[in-house]
Amino acid sequence: MSENQGVGETSGTGLVDVTEGEFAGWQVWQSDAFEQRAGPFYEKRADDGSMIAAFRAEQRHMNGAGFMHGGCLMTFADSAIFTIARDALGDSHGVTLTLTGDFLDPVRVGQLVEATGEVVRAGGKTIFVAGIVRADGNPVLRLDGIIRKVRGER
Template identity: 85%
Template structure:
């Protein structure tokens, strides 16, 4: 499947539905060129309200030792804080103020990399998020992020 095959438009949010392949039923940001090259990262919200973001680990995501590059995991965590905080963002744009992570175990080629988390506090223009990244269900990164809501483009 090509990068855009099985992907259909959903509207003004920039998210598009994935209709084919492993991530059918999920959505992906087609408007974020960096995330497309880094991932692409797929997201969905479960019936219970849990926000999920995921991708399949490929050789291009690995470091020289054959494990997922820490920068790849942190890029993924950065995307995840916005997926987790989407409801609290209330349609606003935002920037990452702080992102920290604790690497727990290596991730490998072929594994499903998935993040979940929670908004710890949201008030005014600042949103605090905590989450976990798992590789095939095993924890590989614990992260905390702070988002600052900002006005749209100048």
């Protein structure tokens, strides 16, 4: 997707609506240059109210063996914990304190990569998240993250 192709107006939170293409109906953090370059990573609210993050695996995400680079998958997981914790974050911003992942299976070019999970505990300034990343429905990464709420602009 070119820089502004298929992207609508901002929703007031830094997210913009995607209006065309595979991820029409999703949102993307267009203001986050790193996530745009690494992904871009998309997010939406699922029918059950939970949050889901996703992107399509491209050749540029692969390592020398032809599978998704672990750093790319962990970058996506780092973004996804904030998507999963959106409601617990509220109007706050946050930083990642800890992110761990167990690689379960390789990701290949063309696969749809999706992350789902839950806030295990949220209180004060700390949010604990657990989740799973799937490629075309198959588990590829189990993740745990801790977010620390902070003040300031996103």
